[in-house]
Amino acid sequence: MKNLELDLGERSYPIFIARDVLGQPNLWAQYIAGRQVCIVTNSTVAPLYLAALKAQLSDKSVCEVVLPDGEAHKNLATLEQIFDTLLEKNHNRGTTLIALGGGVVGDMCGFAAACYQRGVQFIQIPSTLLSMVDSSVGGKTGVNHPLGKNMIGAFHQPNCVLADLSLLDTLPEREFSAGMAEVIKYGLICDAPFFEWLEANIAGLMRRDTDLLEEAVYRSCANKALVVAEDEREGGRRAILNLGHTFGHAIETAEGYGNWLHGEAVSAGMVLALSLSVELEWLNSEILTRAKSLLQQAGLPVAPPNNMDVDQFLQLMGRDKKVLDGRLRLVLLTGLGEAVVSSQAPEDVIAQVLRDAGVRA
Numbered sequence: 001m002k003n004l005e006l007d008l009g010e011r012s013y014p015i016f017i018a019r020d021v022l023g024q025p026n027l028w029a030q031y032i033a034g035r036q037v038c039i040v041t042n043s044t045v046a047p048l049y050l051a052a053l054k055a056q057l058s059d060k061s062v063c064e065v066v067l068p069d070g071e072a073h074k075n076l077a078t079l080e081q082i083f084d085t086l087l088e089k090n091h092n093r094g095t096t097l098i099a100l101g102g103g104v105v106g107d108m109c110g111f112a113a114a115c116y117q118r119g120v121q122f123i124q125i126p127s128t129l130l131s132m133v134d135s136s137v138g139g140k141t142g143v144n145h146p147l148g149k150n151m152i153g154a155f156h157q158p159n160c161v162l163a164d165l166s167l168l169d170t171l172p173e174r175e176f177s178a179g180m181a182e183v184i185k186y187g188l189i190c191d192a193p194f195f196e197w198l199e200a201n202i203a204g205l206m207r208r209d210t211d212l213l214e215e216a217v218y219r220s221c222a223n224k225a226l227v228v229a230e231d232e233r234e235g236g237r238r239a240i241l242n243l244g245h246t247f248g249h250a251i252e253t254a255e256g257y258g259n260w261l262h263g264e265a266v267s268a269g270m271v272l273a274l275s276l277s278v279e280l281e282w283l284n285s286e287i288l289t290r291a292k293s294l295l296q297q298a299g300l301p302v303a304p305p306n307n308m309d310v311d312q313f314l315q316l317m318g319r320d321k322k323v324l325d326g327r328l329r330l331v332l333l334t335g336l337g338e339a340v341v342s343s344q345a346p347e348d349v350i351a352q353v354l355r356d357a358g359v360r361a
Ligand SMILES: NC(=O)c1ccc[n+]([C@@H]2O[C@H](COP(=O)([O-])OP(=O)(O)OC[C@H]3O[C@@H](n4cnc5c(N)ncnc54)[C@H](O)[C@@H]3O)[C@@H](O)[C@H]2O)c1
Pocket: 042, 044, 045, 048, 069, 070, 071, 074, 101, 102, 103, 104, 105, 107, 127, 128, 129, 130, 131, 134, 135, 136, 137, 138, 139, 140, 141, 150, 167, 168, 169, 170, 171, 172, 175, 178, 179, 262, 263
């Protein structure tokens, strides 16, 4: 068992990481304040893990909302299902929502918790690698809009995070790989020794060796917790967690939510961000080569889709939430583990990097 605390003063919370955390309510039941609980999950995760969770909550009044599965359903219309159930079952401000699922469920449940009766408590039980290492931690919640990723949302921190590694036993390979993109991201942006550890252990990690997985989830969450504790609402440094995302979100939006998984789009996006850093002569090309190799060994794409053109890419990137005074701000690297947020990359250089990666002129 590896525990962490995200230090946010009175909104601090623990992150429990181990196999079978769910089966240890002595660790986490105290984070449910009242009797009312609403579990938010989806049609894939419910048959796998809902009964086991409910069995741990026999002293509570529990209802559930089973959402349709997929990024394409991460929108305002789906969110209404959560509000409808909460109101139909007379949930009041003392209720606790529990997100049981991947990042899509977590982001939607968290946003519902932020909005319902102006804010109720919630717990994250992430069931994908990506949600264990990233989306369940840090309090970014929200939904997509047809014109852009995560465009409607709120910062709302959970009461605790339970990363039960045994849930990963049923996770499909492609989804496991997608999670590895965000794991590798931490090495690139702020933890060079972790990147080197990943290079040395990638084969064992892809075999889902329990000890290696526990270490990778722990070090990812520890890195994210430090960044978020420093800058909860992304006034500055937190933006480094967005490495590759300005490119990646453009890919997800252009391809239709769900065709490229978030982690896959982030992988291709990180390669573009590193290529741009090399093009600007801020980064040694050896780091780009090593990053590409690690992402490939994790089963991830390292080039953007071949059906987008440069203008479409740049237009979608222009809607990024980091845009300030009409200027793109991108996360770039100056070294391994050293990220900066910069508006210095000229648009013609960005366009050249996109063309070099095979995006149509
Ligand atoms: N809030 C944040 O800070 C943050 C960070 C990173 C990503 N995100 C968001 O997270 C989302 C991506 O999350 P994701 O990669 O978890 O995708 P996801 O939630 O769509 O889950 C991936 C797939 O795996 C299935 N699944 C989940 N757990 C499973 C299990 N244990 N066994 C078998 N199948 C399982 C899901 O039903 C789904 O089909 C995106 O919407 C992204 O924008 C948010």
